[in-house]
Amino acid sequence: MDKMIVLMILGMGIVTYIPRMLPLVVFNGVKMPPFLQGVLKNVPYATLGALIVPGIFLINEDIWFGVIGFISALVIAWFGANVIIVVLTAIVVLSVYSLFM
Amino acid sequence: METTLVVRKSSQFRQGVQAGISIAIGYMPIALTFGLLAKTTGLGLLETVLMSMVVYAGASQYISLNLLALGTGIFEIVLTTFIVNIRHFLMSASLNEKAEQDKLWKKALYAFGITDETFSVVATKEGTVTTSYIFGVNIVSYGSWVISSGIGYVVGASLPQSLQESMSIALYAMFIGLLVPALKKHRKTIWLAGLAAIFNSVFSLVLKLSTGWAIVSATLLAAVIVEFFYKERGGVDNG
Numbered sequence: 001m002d003k004m005i006v007l008m009i010l011g012m013g014i015v016t017y018i019p020r021m022l023p024l025v026v027f028n029g030v031k032m033p034p035f036l037q038g039v040l041k042n043v044p045y046a047t048l049g050a051l052i053v054p055g056i057f058l059i060n061e062d063i064w065f066g067v068i069g070f071i072s073a074l075v076i077a078w079f080g081a082n083v084i085i086v087v088l089t090a091i092v093v094l095s096v097y098s099l100f101m
Numbered sequence: 102m103e104t105t106l107v108v109r110k111s112s113q114f115r116q117g118v119q120a121g122i123s124i125a126i127g128y129m130p131i132a133l134t135f136g137l138l139a140k141t142t143g144l145g146l147l148e149t150v151l152m153s154m155v156v157y158a159g160a161s162q163y164i165s166l167n168l169l170a171l172g173t174g175i176f177e178i179v180l181t182t183f184i185v186n187i188r189h190f191l192m193s194a195s196l197n198e199k200a201e202q203d204k205l206w207k208k209a210l211y212a213f214g215i216t217d218e219t220f221s222v223v224a225t226k227e228g229t230v231t232t233s234y235i236f237g238v239n240i241v242s243y244g245s246w247v248i249s250s251g252i253g254y255v256v257g258a259s260l261p262q263s264l265q266e267s268m269s270i271a272l273y274a275m276f277i278g279l280l281v282p283a284l285k286k287h288r289k290t291i292w293l294a295g296l297a298a299i300f301n302s303v304f305s306l307v308l309k310l311s312t313g314w315a316i317v318s319a320t321l322l323a324a325v326i327v328e329f330f331y332k333e334r335g336g337v338d339n340g
Contacts, residue, residue: 005148008175012165013155015183021212023194025205032198035328042293042324043195044224048280049294050301050319051217056273060266069270070277077281083222086278087123087271094267 062101069094110233117237120226123278124218124238125245127271130260131159132246135166136253142166146254153250157243158216160312161185188317192220199224203232214239218272225279289331297323 032040057066072093077086132153139149144166156162161182168178192215200208200223211232219238223230260268283290300319304310310318 001145001147001151004175005144006151008165008178009148009152009155011175011179012152012161012182015179016156016158016161016186016189017213019183019187019190020193020215021209023190024197024200024208024212027194027197028205028208029202035332037198038328038332039321039324040195040198042289042328043191043320044199044221045280045283045290045293046297046320046323046327047192047217047316048221048225048276049297049323050316051221052273052276052280052294053298054302054306056270059269059273065266066270066273069273073270073274073277074281077278078285080282081278083120083123083275083278084126087126087274090270090274091267094270095263098263098266 065094065097068097110231113231113233114237117234117239118241119237120222120234121219121238121241123271123275124222124242126268127218127275128159128242128245129249130265130268130271132249133253133256133260134265135159135162136250136255137257138163138166139250140254140257142170144169146251149254150247150251153247156182157213157246158182158186159246185311185313188217188313188320189215189220191317191320192217192224195224196220199230200235201229201231207232211235211239214243216242218242218275221276221279225283289327292327292330293323296326 052070056070057063059066059069069090073086073090076089077083081089135153136149139152140146144152152162152165156165164181164185165178168181193212196215197208214235219235219242222238223235226234280290280294284294297319300322301315304315304319305312308315
């Protein structure tokens with residue numbers, strides 16, 4: 001292995017680990033002010049919104065690819081399907097779609 | 102007592118593993134392609150797998166290959182990685198509110214496994230999450246990431262083009278699958294996800310912020326605005 005590459009990987013690993021670890025360790029057992037607690041509890045759902053849009057519409061040059069994937073996942077999830085079923089359905093729907101493209 | 106505790110732990114772990122399977126599927130095409138690209142960039146098999154094992158962050162691993170190919174210096178690559186992955190700070194802080202109290206070393210250990218995807222799965226689970234559950238989610242996701250990177254390198258090819266394309270929807274579909282049940286239950290989550298989606302689109306497409314910063318600022322802004330709004334209304338309609 002190239003020494004510089006290994007050094008780079010270790011460096012990347014350290015700077016990636018620090019933000020992942022610090023809050024969990026530093027704020028361990030710390031009671032946050034209520035407003036901040038509320039904000040932190042909001043974070044997961046806000047994150048999901050930001051992770052989905054606009055990324056999903058940009059995965060393919062053909063924007064319909066993302067639109068169809070989005071709608072099929074939304075519809076099947078709305079009817080209470082398990083996450084794994086949502087994932088597999090979206091894959092199958094888009095496989096069928098790309099067959100006809 | 103001893104045995105019931107063990108049983109509870111192992112079933113929590115198993116639940117975590119099951120919840121992580123969607124992530125494992127979603128990681129496959131991305132990690133396979135990473136392995137393939139690493140090879141064409143000139144990395145060795147060991148280096149490729151080592152990077153997936155040590156860094157374990159998709160976007161920054163891809164970026165590092167790009168930068169290596171451009172002949173960028175190591176310091177710059179490490180700095181870019183830091184900037185791209187700093188968003189996990191917010192997720193870790195949020196997870197700290199959600200996870201059960203546990204020994205510090207255990208939290209420090211599972212913190213390594215925080216990604217956009219594992220965080221989404223763990224943080225949207227109802228109630229408090231246990232350490233065993235988090236480890237379960239982490240292990241399948243991590244395993245899939247590392248092993249698929251290696252396979253991508255060795256096989257030297259990604260999945261067939263059409264399957265690769267359709268599998269690229271997997272993680273997005275998972276995010277939707279996690280979000281929708283909450284949307285149906287709490288009106289607040291519609292505001293949170295909707296606002297963050299709009300902000301992120303503006304930040305990334307109009308203001309051209311990098312993906313990491315766009316996501317973190319959109320998330321934080323939406324979380325603060327919604328919290329402020331709901332607090333103003335005296336916490337009514339929390340459900």
